[in-house]
Amino acid sequence: MAEKTIDLTLKVWRQESPDVEGHFDTFPAKGISTDMSFLEMLDVINNQLEKEGKEPIAFDHDCREGICGMCGSVVNGHAHGPQEATTLCQLHMRKFHTGQTIVIEPFRADAFPIVKDLVIDRGAFDRIIQAGGHITVRTGQAPEAHSVPVPKKKADTAMDSAACIGCGACVAACPNASASLFTAAKISQLCHLPQGHPERNRRVIAMVQQMDKEGFGSCSKRYECEAVCPKEIKVENITTMNREYLRALASSGE
Amino acid sequence: MLDAKIPNGPIAEKWTRHKFDMKLVNPANKRKFNIIVVGTGLAGASAAASLSEMGYHVQSFCIQDSPRRAHSIAAQGGINAAKNYTNDGDSVYRLFYDTVKGGDFRAREANVYRLAELSVNIIDQCVAQGVPFAREYGGYLANRSFGGAQVSRTFYARGQTGQQLLLGAYGALMKEVATGNVTLFPRREMLDLVVVDNRAVGIVCRNLISGKMETHAADAVVLATGGYGNVYDLSTNARNSNVTAAWRAHRRGAWFANPCFTQIHPTCIPVHGDYQSKLTLMSESLRNDGRVWVPRKKGDKRPPNEIPEDERNYYLEEKYPSFGNLVPRDVASRNAKEWCDKGYGVGQTGVAVYLDFRDAIQRDGEEVVRAKYGNLFDMYERITDENPYEVPMMIYPAVHYTMGGLWVDYNLMSNLPGLHVLGEANFSDHGANRLGASALMQGLADGYFIIPYTIGDFLAQAGPSGADPDNSAFKAAEQEAAARITRLLNVKGKRTVAEFHRELGLTMWEHCGMARNEAGLKEALAKIPQLREAFWEDVNVVGSEGSFNQVLERAGRVADFLEFAELECLDALERAESCGGHFREESQTEEGEAKRDDDNFCHGAVWEFKGVGEKPVLHKEAFAFEHVHLTQRSYK
């Protein structure tokens, strides 16, 4: 860790509440240690603002280790900023250089209303999962874990999809604000496991319907979602979802 | 002495018999009961989902924007279960034994046995939900070993086990939300518990988006609100984890047990600057293949790879030949501190030790190591800018988990009827030190398999609460919570909330951290009330109450930590013995190991609130060890 400091200019989206107009505020950020995380840099700015009696920049965060999916903003046009496969909380200031201007905006989509500044409401994701992103097994119904072996490759593929943290970067990056990658990740996790098979048709139809209902756009294969995903969820998941969808339509009545 | 309501009979039959003896609520009547569940981590989500499946109406609250983000999600390493799939001699009894011993004989035997017994059901349940556990080529589940155990009983999903288990429980919860039986209340913070006629009947919470106060009534309240590690400001906990719900319940009459039992995790990324906002844990599973060392020469500044083998001190392997790098967390942490205090620490600050994978990479190849720990190594590199495949990691202990919590009986009910406490928020299973991969197990055992039975017993006997949010107790609690917020906003002082939190954290880390002594604790006990006073005179909480206001949220949490911290230090002072993670310097063996005092302290210290700044009343729950005999722990 070779620490040094840099001076930056921040342009940050400020919006008091969902239904008022927003605007950009500009702040100098001087003497920022390159060992800081991006959110620690915002903490420092916020501490200064508070000292001046001003309202700090509202931003969501919790785990600060890239797993809860709470954080996320568009930084210089990139959801979660310039580093690949990295959430905003895991991005470090060594990825920036002195004199740079950093523009910070919320993840924008009609289905993600802005709560305040950089904070958004991602409740639509919960409703997509409610529609079918689970296996209907009651507590206590489960058979012995080893009664159904799962080929390692299938389990690994399911795990690749299950790594999604539900941050919404895929939606923010998509020109159509589609939630296809998020929805597809859950569908393919569950369709790769034998436990998910009984409900696979019902699941994909219901989840895709809900996705449309929430006002997310459709996928036009631009693959911006994959490029920004902090967990490297692959667009092959969307292919799987489409295949599952057709399969479900063909065998409707199940 | 407190009565934990432990059922009679041989330990292996207690839970089965108790399930039979408990009263049942018939299916039609379940629909008439309302249950509030606060928190949506492993314990809260699994409880809310399971209770709803049974027919109860459930209201589920969380502070995050979605229940899927609760801090359980960050658990990396794994979950224990006594499946004995590896045929290495594991059993329910051995898991029970290891947990009691690992907890340094300060947990309740009957609870721990039940936990071990239920561990096997948890794995079944999670697999059925589609949790993608690691598997072997035959399609069967893979296991690994974890600190404090000599058998391989830990199930895992890469380095994201907590995430996968939580998403399983979250899926179950979403399934119940879809039925209309569970109502979700995200971005709500519980600010008070409502008690009527000595029964918990509801909560007051703040809608974090609108700032509005809300009251909710129910027939029973379940708290699954996690631990209090953030009293240290810097910890591995998520930034928003807090003690408020538990503390407010304590102030309303729920007793708090063993608050001084905190766990310092040995493998975290060291502190690197005063702007630091959190400490990042590196899963302890790394100790399976990584070797911990410091240079033999004091202040050796050579790069680690230039220090020859015979000048490296693999102090854990030398001191504990049979457990080596896999000693329990408290032992590993304390040894790291000891070598750093003696001046052998490494890195710029000298407050770190090496965790070296050189030998594992030579033995198994980089690919094998990458397959096991790839994401952890990536995370390490992202934070520190160093490549652990080439240079050893640097680690240092950090606050990670809190074994203390609200006191509960065998039914997981607090002394306050109607208030049930699950997961890290209660005190019961881990004693003075929690073994690795046991937190996930406890959260899910409590939520899936214990509370669904025991809450029925309570409701069948107590009947509906008849609570009405228009009742005066609700109104009074709501007004009190609102008044407190107004008071916070009206101080209009000069120091930020974060500054107070940092100062409190430093005091706690110094005097009530890895090692504690009478003088230090007394100093902390003098300092904390002063700091609390300064807070209420000089804190600056900007913004308004009627809007989304993160400064105000944190201010309320820090205000509660400032009250709670005093109880933690008092408990640490009162317990003049060492046990598990509670190391009193006055009580150690000649070799510097923790020395228990079973004659005077073989009990849970259970505190009753008497007012801020007033001395709380100490009650005791005696612990009897009929199966795992009291011995000095030895991992040599």
Ligand code: FES
């Ligand atoms: S804060 Fe949890 S992922 Fe960034």
